Amino acid sequence: MVIGAISGMAGVGKTTLAVRWAHAVSDDFPDGQLYVNLRGFHPALPPLPALDAMRDVIDALGVAPSRVPEGPGAVEALCRSLFAGRRFLILLDNAASRSRCARRSPPCPAAWRSPPAGSASTR
Numbered sequence: 001m002v003i004g005a006i007s008g009m010a011g012v013g014k015t016t017l018a019v020r021w022a023h024a025v026s027d028d029f030p031d032g033q034l035y036v037n038l039r040g041f042h043p044a045l046p047p048l049p050a051l052d053a054m055r056d057v058i059d060a061l062g063v064a065p066s067r068v069p070e071g072p073g074a075v076e077a078l079c080r081s082l083f084a085g086r087r088f089l090i091l092l093d094n095a096a097s098r099s100r101c102a103r104r105s106p107p108c109p110a111a112w113r114s115p116p117a118g119s120a121s122t123r
Helices: 014-024 050-060 072-083
Strands: 032-037 088-093
Touching: 014 032, 014 088, 032 050, 050 072
Parallel strands: 032 088
Antiparallel strands: none
16 A cells, blocks of 8 residues: 655645546556545535545445445445455545544545554655
8 A cells, every 4th residue: 555645735736736646647546546525624514524434435436325334343344345455546635634644454545544654655
């Protein structure tokens, strides 16, 4: 798993850069590319809760709502199983802090937490 980050002031083009890069490397991720807006800086809405972000990802992968469990642990397990053995690019945008994006378990983006210092790398 590779984790990269782009930081900077609002309006400098971080999202544009990330989306362009994602398009440029999309062939490296044959199973799909996903965009998740974490709403960390939205003027009217609170940050997207982890459980909601996982449900959005599951929905984007075409899982029928009737197959999505209720509890957070079960939702995370389903999310993890959907990514197992597959290559996806997941672009997490508008994170209010690094802890909203860092790795916790094999990929389920909204559930990630900060990795130990020095363990993240960029492409």
